[in-house]
Amino acid sequence: MTLALPSRREEAWRWSDLSALPALAAARPARVARDVSGLRLGDGPFLVFVDGVFDATRSAPGPVALGPVDAASDHPLGRHAAGTGWTLALERDAAASGLVEIVHVGNGAANHLAGRIALGADAQASIVETFVGDGWSNRLTAITLAPSARLMRAVRIDQTSGFQSLRDEAMIAENASLVTSVLAAGGAGSRIDGALTLAGVAAFAEMGGALLSRGSQRHEAAVVVRHAAASGTSRQSWRAVADDTATASLAARVEVARGAQKTDGEQSLRGLLLKRAATVNLKPELEIFADDVKCAHGATVGELDARALFYLESRGVPPAEARALLTQAFVADVLERVGEEKVRDAFLAAAGAWLGGAA
Amino acid sequence: MNTGSHGQMLEITNLHATVDDKPILKGLTLSVGAGEVHAIMGPNGAGKSTLSYVLGGRPGYDVTGGTVAFNGQDLLEMEPHERAAAGLFLGFQYPVEIPGVSNVQFLRTALNAQRRARGEDELSAGDFLRLARAQADALGLDMEMLKRPVNVGFSGGEKKRNEMVQLGIIGPKLAILDETDSGLDIDALKAVGDGINRIMRAPDKAVLLITHYQRLLDYVRPDVVHVLAGGRIVRSGGAELAHELEREGYGAIAA
Numbered sequence: 261m262t263l264a265l266p267s268r269r270e271e272a273w274r275w276s277d278l279s280a281l282p283a284l285a286a287a288r289p290a291r292v293a294r295d296v297s298g299l300r301l302g303d304g305p306f307l308v309f310v311d312g313v314f315d316a317t318r319s320a321p322g323p324v325a326l327g328p329v330d331a332a333s334d335h336p337l338g339r340h341a342a343g344t345g346w347t348l349a350l351e352r353d354a355a356a357s358g359l360v361e362i363v364h365v366g367n368g369a370a371n372h373l374a375g376r377i378a379l380g381a382d383a384q385a386s387i388v389e390t391f392v393g394d395g396w397s398n399r400l401t402a403i404t405l406a407p408s409a410r411l412m413r414a415v416r417i418d419q420t421s422g423f424q425s426l427r428d429e430a431m432i433a434e435n436a437s438l439v440t441s442v443l444a445a446g447g448a449g450s451r452i453d454g455a456l457t458l459a460g461v462a463a464f465a466e467m468g469g470a471l472l473s474r475g476s477q478r479h480e481a482a483v484v485v486r487h488a489a490a491s492g493t494s495r496q497s498w499r500a501v502a503d504d505t506a507t508a509s510l511a512a513r514v515e516v517a518r519g520a521q522k523t524d525g526e527q528s529l530r531g532l533l534l535k536r537a538a539t540v541n542l543k544p545e546l547e548i549f550a551d552d553v554k555c556a557h558g559a560t561v562g563e564l565d566a567r568a569l570f571y572l573e574s575r576g577v578p579p580a581e582a583r584a585l586l587t588q589a590f591v592a593d594v595l596e597r598v599g600e601e602k603v604r605d606a607f608l609a610a611a612g613a614w615l616g617g618a619a
Numbered sequence: 620m621n622t623g624s625h626g627q628m629l630e631i632t633n634l635h636a637t638v639d640d641k642p643i644l645k646g647l648t649l650s651v652g653a654g655e656v657h658a659i660m661g662p663n664g665a666g667k668s669t670l671s672y673v674l675g676g677r678p679g680y681d682v683t684g685g686t687v688a689f690n691g692q693d694l695l696e697m698e699p700h701e702r703a704a705a706g707l708f709l710g711f712q713y714p715v716e717i718p719g720v721s722n723v724q725f726l727r728t729a730l731n732a733q734r735r736a737r738g739e740d741e742l743s744a745g746d747f748l749r750l751a752r753a754q755a756d757a758l759g760l761d762m763e764m765l766k767r768p769v770n771v772g773f774s775g776g777e778k779k780r781n782e783m784v785q786l787g788i789i790g791p792k793l794a795i796l797d798e799t800d801s802g803l804d805i806d807a808l809k810a811v812g813d814g815i816n817r818i819m820r821a822p823d824k825a826v827l828l829i830t831h832y833q834r835l836l837d838y839v840r841p842d843v844v845h846v847l848a849g850g851r852i853v854r855s856g857g858a859e860l861a862h863e864l865e866r867e868g869y870g871a872i873a874a
Binding site for chain 2: 565566567568570571572573574575576577578579581582585586588589590592593
């Protein structure tokens with residue numbers, strides 16, 4: 261495979277650093293036996309992929325099918341991932357038996373994998389994916405939701421090194437609902453791309469999360485939500501935390517097509533700089549071609565509140581703990597959007613663990 | 620001045636401090652003995668809040684001269700959280716709102732950090748909640764409010780009651796209460812006054828009440844009243860001095 265990567269001269273990639281990818285693409289994976297059983301949160305379907313290859317011995321895929329995936333993309337990274345992977349297809353009125361959990365383990369090289377989630381009318385599923393290990397993990401996830409289907413999706417980006425690139429492409433039909441929550445921590449860089457289309461009347465789309473970066477790490481999310489039909493609701497709430505010389509970037513765009521009257525769109529992008537040499541980039545964008553819409557957006561970057569820090573310290577909380585407590589509070593509201601309780605608790609705990617190491 | 624038969628808990632000697640390079644405290648000397656309640660009164664701009672922040676160690680309040688000993692230790696050498704662990708409590712005139720952090724989480728973190736610093740065992744979640752509930756009940760603050768984010772959406776009176784709940788949970792040796800009476804209606808004033816008496820009236824504790832008005836002193840009767848003007852203590856006396864100030868104003872006395 262020839263690896264053609266987007267350039268930073270392109271507007272959509274100006275904050276990205278993909279320079280490590282060619283070497284990772286040429287590398288051979290190390291053979292590391294890694295125990296991932298501790299990552300399992302429930303007792304529903306559980307799938308382990310090692311370097312993009314399904315590990316049947318450690319998996320119980322339940323309704324998830326393995327093999328060629330019906331997904332294609334012209335996204336510059338996502339297109340490399342089209343091919344084989346996993347498919348969760350549910351018939352009308354069906355519900356996945358419990359939380360579907362997927363763990364992706366990387367061993368230092370590059371791996372590409374596609375996923376497809378297709379929910380029939382009124383079907384429901386909840387799925388959580390976790391990335392651990394090293395190397396470049398590249399993913400394409402194609403999502404189609406039939407009328408009144410509901411999908412809760414959570415992604416935890418936690419590799420120690422390397423790079424994680426995710427591309428989500430979703431079509432959401434009438435009254436269907438997609439909620440995606442992301443926690444990016446770990447030690448590796450990331451690029452989270454989303455293209456969500458509210459294709460039916462009164463569809464609901466939410467994508468948001470927390471990016472926690474330190475050292476020279478770069479986390480980035482770039483999401484486009486397109487309201488193609490009337491009366492849709494979309495929410496994009498992201499929190500970007502940057503410590504040391506790290507960079508956390510958010511680009512969130514809402515497009516409202518000509519016929520999409522009564523659209524209700526909201527963007528909340530907030531950045532927190534824990535050191536003066538850190539960087540947060542925020543780019544909220546609205547493109548509206550309908551005249552009866554409500555679109556709110558807010559973008560702010562700041563530091564921890566010095567008055568709150570002193571208040572905590574004056575009650576005996578040591579400075580590092582006070583900073584961690586306030587940083588946790590900064591990201592908590594978006595992580596509390598995770599619908600599945602055990603996933604929410606795991607994400608909040610993971611964010612807390614990251615902050616505990618921030619001192 | 621009444622130095623009493625107890626040892627001095629707080630000994631401030633010739634304290635000078637600046638804020639933004641502007642001198643505010645200009646040679647303040649004051650001692651507070653264990654078992655005593657002292658009130659510091661004074662006109663606006665006299666340096667009352669600066670004194671409380673300097674004693675609490677707030678960044679931006681720079682000591683340029685003098686010493687402060689707290690139970691024999693050099694207070695000015697300590698970080699704010701170390702001062703708290705040593706037994707100092709600063710009651711804020713404007714308690715800070717902290718969205719996303721519950722009162723319970725905040726206070727349990729604070730109390731257990733203090734206990735660790737003193738080499739004591741941490742309180743379990745259950746023991747902490749029992750302690751918090753008892754203090755909230757005593758101050759007439761709904762326990763549900765303690766589960767909400769720190770001071771967010773609290774009225775002025777609720778914030779001050781919350782300061783007293785914190786005082787009760789933490790149980791310091793010395794409470795420095797900065798304008799705790801400001802913005803309180805009569806019920807809240809009485810509740811706060813009762814709280815101070817209940818929590819802090821003990822032979823091994825002391826209180827420094829910083830206030831502009833005499834009314835809180837009707838509920839918490841001071842052993843000593845000081846007048847702070849122009850960055851130093853210009854006069855000290857018994858409880859009757861507060862009434863004199865109320866009657867005649869600061870102008871005559873501080874002159």
